[in-house]
Amino acid sequence: MKGDRVEIVVDAGDTTRTYEVVASRAGRRVETAVRRGVVEVSEVTRSGSVVRTARFMATRVLALVEQPVPREDSSEKDSSEKAGHSGRPLREDPET
Numbered sequence: 001m002k003g004d005r006v007e008i009v010v011d012a013g014d015t016t017r018t019y020e021v022v023a024s025r026a027g028r029r030v031e032t033a034v035r036r037g038v039v040e041v042s043e044v045t046r047s048g049s050v051v052r053t054a055r056f057m058a059t060r061v062l063a064l065v066e067q068p069v070p071r072e073d074s075s076e077k078d079s080s081e082k083a084g085h086s087g088r089p090l091r092e093d094p095e096t
Contacts, residue, residue, distance in 0.1 A: 003069035
């Protein structure tokens with residue numbers, strides 16, 4: 001979802017460096033994977049196409065912090081305030 005971000009803290013010898021991968025547009029998400037000693041963080045579209053990827057040696061990664069965008073809780077909303085709900089049924093029941 002747009003705004004999701006992953007922060008990667010990497011050991012760069014005498015200092016540490018912080019990198020961020022952010023889902024920059026609506027419908028995109030950030031996925032993380034650890035494969036064969038490599039940490040891979042990718043921004044992916046709805047269809048599964050990779051937009052960009054950041055790769056780091058797993059032995060150098062100090063922290064991997066996933067920060068999802070706060071989602072609205074459906075229990076906080078009133079049922080009549082939900083989008084597409086007008087408070088009346090979609091169709092009237094036929095009389096029997």
